[in-house]
Amino acid sequence: DQQVKQNSPSLSVQEGRISILNCDYTNSMFDYFLWYKKYPAEGPTFLISISSIKDKNEDGRFTVFLNKSAKHLSLHIVPSQPGDSAVYFCAASNYGQNFVFGPGTRLSVLP
Amino acid sequence: KAGVTQTPRYLIKTRGQQVTLSCSPISGHRSVSWYQQTPGQGLQFLFEYFSETQRNKGNFPGRFSGRQFSNSRSEMNVSTLELGDSALYLCASSLAGTVAGELFFGEGSRLTVL
Numbered sequence A: 001d002q003q004v005k006q007n008s009p010s011l012s013v014q015e016g017r018i019s020i021l022n023c024d025y026t027n028s029m030f031d032y033f034l035w036y037k038k039y040p041a042e043g044p045t046f047l048i049s050i051s052s053i054k055d056k057n058e059d060g061r062f063t064v065f066l067n068k069s070a071k072h073l074s075l076h077i078v079p080s081q082p083g084d085s086a087v088y089f090c091a092a093s094n095y096g097q098n099f100v101f102g103p104g105t106r107l108s109v110l111p
Numbered sequence B: 001k002a003g004v005t006q007t008p009r010y011l012i013k014t015r016g017q018q019v020t021l022s023c024s025p026i027s028g029h030r031s032v033s034w035y036q037q038t039p040g041q042g043l044q045f046l047f048e049y050f051s052e053t054q055r056n057k058g059n060f061p062g063r064f065s066g067r068q069f070s071n072s073r074s075e076m077n078v079s080t081l082e083l084g085d086s087a088l089y090l091c092a093s094s095l096a097g098t099v100a101g102e103l104f105f106g107e108g109s110r111l112t113v114l
Helices: none
Strands: A010-014 A019-025 A032-038 A045-051 A056-059 A062-067 A072-077 A086-094 A097-101 A105-110 B005-007 B010-013 B019-024 B031-038 B042-050 B053-057 B064-068 B074-078 B087-094 B109-113
Touching: A010 A019, A019 A032, A019 A086, A019 A105, A032 A062, A045 A056, A045 A062, A045 A072, A072 A086, A097 B031, A097 B042, A097 B053, B005 B087, B019 B087, B019 B109, B031 B074, B042 B064, B042 B074, B053 B064, B074 B087
Parallel strands: A010 A105, B010 B109
Antiparallel strands: A019 A072, A032 A045, A032 A086, A056 A062, A062 A072, A086 A097, A086 A105, B005 B019, B019 B074, B031 B042, B031 B087, B042 B053, B064 B074, B087 B109
């Protein structure tokens, strides 16, 4: 039973356009959500997070939106750059514990 | 401040052998978690240690075990290796116990089982 789902295994976007990565979760106890970016042969690196008391958090080109009623969050990258090509993992936690990761979405930004 | 350090970075074993992987967390972090990443499977949670105690455990067989030492360093062991154990094993540390916590990952140990 996957508690965190990323239903798109891959996504291709043209450079300069918006990339939208989606994530759904089932456990209403999750109160903190994170996005990680992973390049091949490296560990995941933290990208951006959002607390359940907010519905939006922005950091430069990256914005995360949270819809608690739908148990859905999304990561927007605008404008997308070729260096953004990586696997993106959505993760959820409960009070800083029990981090659960989605299966990842491979983003390819085409020049 | 030094990041999460995992050793060895790469190793090759044969079926039936055992392997021990090591992880040194960020200084001050008391929680260490281990994840297995295989192609198409994302990050599968193995277990989490906090203050030398296993606090959470994923759905892996008993061949996978771990421990944490008093200095928060952690090791994981896989016995009787199978071909399917070939994966990238990632260690992550966190402060834990705070809502706005995040995991900091090491670069991983790439295990190949022949």
